[in-house]
Amino acid sequence: GAGVSQSPSNKVTEKGKDVELRCDPISGHTALYWYRQRLGQGLEFLIYFQGNSAPDKSGLPSDRFSAERTGESVSTLTIQRTQQEDSAVYLCASSFVVAYQETQYFGPGTRLLVL
């Protein structure tokens, strides 16, 4: 597709359930990022994938959060045993590094509500 896509667009779940969020990056983009945006706040970095390198997981808030990426394609962010404080918009971005200058292109996000 022309841009980064994410699914589902909205997800409502009960506390304690697991959720899986999906991101389809722009074709050819080697880097993929996940961010979390709490209501009324800026984005928080969660995790970064670059090609076949080990991902940078330094932004994941707890061990309930994990993410996978197969090659340079789709990524899934999994939140286990969801808590109410996990409610946020989860944004995915992808980029193609050119001469150390990269622009991240963002998807529309998945709005997660944990009841």
Added chain:
Amino acid sequence: AQSVTQLDSHVSVSEGTPVLLRCNYSSSYSPSLFWYVQHPNKGLQLLLKYTSAATLVKGINGFEAEFKKSETSFHLTKPSAHMSDAAEYFCVVTRMDSSYKLIFGSGTRLLVRP
């Protein structure tokens, strides 16, 4: 540590009047700076970026920003607001140790009155 401060959580202007969204950054090195816009129910869109070339950066939709090192500022301006400019705007700086890690400001919501 790097950080950005957006001085106004909300800015309200009349259509056709100038827009000024303020951003100050803190960095011990020459950073890369960005402005992103987020329309309701849409993804973030890059407006413009500064990467140590010209200090006056022109972006899309008539927006521009000037990097002022002496004032550690990167304010976003537009000469004449349009109704379609109503959105949330984020000032962003990259981290020194990891250029891919974007540090976002808390955002400024721009309201445009008819």
